[in-house]
Amino acid sequence: MNIQAGLVAAARGLGLALLSMVVSLVLFCLSVVSIALVIVGIGALTTPLVTDAARAHATLRRRLAAEWAGVPIPVPYRPLPALDTGLVGRIQRCRWLLKDPATWRDLLWMIVDPVAGFLLGILAAGLFVYGAWGFVLAAGVWRPMRDVGYWYAFIPVDSQLTALLAAALGVGFLAAGVRFDPAIIRTHARLTHAFLAPHHERALELRVERLEESRADAVDVSAAELRRIERDLHDGAQARLVAMGMSLGTIEHLLRSDPEKAAALLAEARKSSAEALDELRRLVRGIHPPVLAERGLGDAVRALALRSPVRTEVAIETTGRMAAPVEAAAYFAVSEMLTNVAKHADAQRIWVDMRHQDGMLRITVTDDGRGGADVSRGTGLAGIERRLGTFDGVLALSSPPGGPTTVTIELPCEPLTPQDLAVREARQS
The missing domain is CATH 3.30.565.10 (Histidine kinase-like ATPase, C-terminal domain)
Structure with a gap:
């Protein structure tokens, strides 16, 4: 069991619980009030501001789900089109945001998050906090509390013996925190994913956009790779092969007039051929390693x-x-x-x-x-x-x-x- 990982998960659970109960709940209330005021016109000005804050909060939670639990959640928001300036532009922006399905998915998530998200986060933190509280009781805090009939879980703490039993039970809570808190954080992230991930149509749109971008990147990478291979061949193996050809031509003329010098040039050409072959092997290995x-x-x-x-x-x-x-x-x-x-x-x-x-x-x-x-x-x-x-x-x-x-x-x-x-x-x- 990794105690450090459990403690980190407990701290993260406390942070998620606060974000769920405070930020999500406040933004949900503001969103509902602002959308309701669209009928009288005020909401057309306030809704974009509240929606931006809600989206920033949702984006933060997507990032935390990826960083803390390894659950990546794509951002589903559609890019804002060109709008007019002034009051007309603000009204157009409000209409655009209200037509975006992601806005309503965020609103639905902000209903669930203060309940389910808070419970999961406080459970992760509570296992450690409540486990440590058992040791605090055993250290003597039980004495001023015995008159009120305090219970630690199912143990009535009214003596040093029962306080020690509470500490023993606290060890169990701490062990449960170490064992289960990372899984609880992952469950919290999956819950966030269920509400904040793009819906099917938007997911397909994002996939198409991503494939278009990756195709363009792949073309650029392939062109750069081809230029690198061309450069390596030109500066390395090709230059050696050209030098070998010239040496072989010289050797052909020297075979009869100066055999010793021809033999020396032949040895040099053989060495150059081995070096060229080695460079070609390194180049091919960089393209696709043989072991792979x-x-x-x-x-x-x-x-x-x-x-x-x-x-x-x-x-x-x-x-x-x-x-x-x-x-x-x-x-x-x-x-x-x-x-x-x-x-x-x-x-x-x-x-x-x-x-x-x-x-x-x-x-x-x-x-x-x-x-x-x-x-x-x-x-x-x-x-x-x-x-x-x-x-x-x-x-x-x-x-x-x-x-x-x-x-x-x-x-x-x-x-x-x-x-x-x-x-x-x-x-x-």
Whole structure:
């Protein structure tokens, strides 16, 4: 059992409980009043302001669900169209917001969150708080409370013996908090996902938008990769091959007039050919590593872990091989994450967990470094996110200052059937 993880989950539960009971409830009341006042005209001015605040709160909760529980929730709001200025523009904006289904889903969530969300959050915090209260009673606080007939759960605390029994029961509550609080936070995140995730039509729209963006990114990445390969070939292997051709021409003329010099040039040409072959192998390995093609993603990730300068532990639970593009995307994503940790995290250990379930390849990379990673700050994570987007994959990041940092990627895929594997091997051969 991880006591630190349980304590963190309890603190997060308390924060979520406060957000649920205070912020969600207040915003729900303001939203209802503002929408009701649209009839008399005042609401047309106040509703956009209240809706913006509600959306900011909902977006925060989506981010917390992703960072604290690894449950990514896409933002469903449609982009605001071009509107007029002044009073007419405000009325148009109010109409647009009220027509957006996401506005009403947020309102429905703000009904449920102060009840179910608060209960889940306070349960996570209460297991630790109530467990610690048992020790406080045993320390002597029971004495001034015995006259009022205080009960700790099902134990009547009226003596030192019963106070010690309360402390023993408190150990059980603390153990339950350590064991179940992370799961409670995940349940809270799933509840948020059920209400704040885009509805089916909007999810399809977002998917199309994302695929269009990822396609454009893929074209840019492919063009850059082709330019890199062309440059490497021109500056490396091609230059050596040209030099070899010139050397062989010289050797042809020297074979009769100066055999010794021809032999020296021949040895130099043989060395250049070996170097050119080595450069070509490195270039091909960068495009598609042989270990990935021959032994699959699991062994390729293990090979990455062995080459990592930071001590890396790998746990893999996958079933069979997957499509080559998916394996390549996952491989280079893990490679980039391990490189980021080695360069930026100042970490001592890395844990890689890879598993396939429910049609999803999920890879989690955790390090004990200093944290503070941000997708928007150019640490390579944005590139991983773009690469995954091509396959409709997602990336979730949790990296509080001081660490630990956890990066989770998910790629929808299914293991290849024996027939598919046979076809792929035939193509490769």
